[in-house]
Amino acid sequence: MKKTYIYSLLFVFALIFNACTYDFIAEEELPPVDPNVDVLFSTQIQPIFTDKCIACHKPGGEAPDLTAANAYNSIKGMNLVNTATPATSGIYTFPNYQAPTHTWKQYSAAEAQLVLTWIQQGAKNN
Numbered sequence: 828m829k830k831t832y833i834y835s836l837l838f839v840f841a842l843i844f845n846a847c848t849y850d851f852i853a854e855e856e857l858p859p860v861d862p863n864v865d866v867l868f869s870t871q872i873q874p875i876f877t878d879k880c881i882a883c884h885k886p887g888g889e890a891p892d893l894t895a896a897n898a899y900n901s902i903k904g905m906n907l908v909n910t911a912t913p914a915t916s917g918i919y920t921f922p923n924y925q926a927p928t929h930t931w932k933q934y935s936a937a938e939a940q941l942v943l944t945w946i947q948q949g950a951k952n953n
């Protein structure tokens with residue numbers, strides 16, 4: 828009886844300890860995105876596209892065209908942002924590391940959070 832009690836106690840502690848560790852690591856990986864400070868398309872979102880996406884998403888390549896000159900209009904034109912329900916936006920969900928449908932390239936957790944915050948703030952061409 829006593830042994831069982833101690834084991835269940837240990838189990839509960841293990842669960843709590845694990846949960847804390849996980850939260851801590853997850854928080855550490857994410858940059859502190861302040862929802863009250865505008866995420867800028869030109870200097871924070873476009874560089875992600877330029878770095879990871881334009882090898883395929885360029886004029887004459889896959890749509891959307893994510894090159895600097897065309898990315899904003901291309902994303903808007905294809906309805907890849909939904910400011911009413913930001914988390915359903917194609918530009919967020921399709922290459923999201925949590926929803927691996929787009930196996931060629933994916934956002935890191937930090938990039939995904941930036942893209943989502945940008946959409947939540949109205950997906951401005953800023």
Ligand code: HEC
Nearest residue numbers: 876879880882883889890891917918921922931932933934
């Ligand atoms: C190696 C080539 C390649 C790279 C790099 C790439 N993609 Fe794609 N992407 C594709 C292909 C091919 C498709 C279309 C196939 C499909 O729909 O599954 C696609 C489809 C998409 C779509 C869906 C468009 C639609 O029709 O709804 C989005 C959004 C997208 N990519 C965003 C990105 C973003 C953002 C990046 C950079 C983080 C990126 N892609 C990098 C090849 C690539």
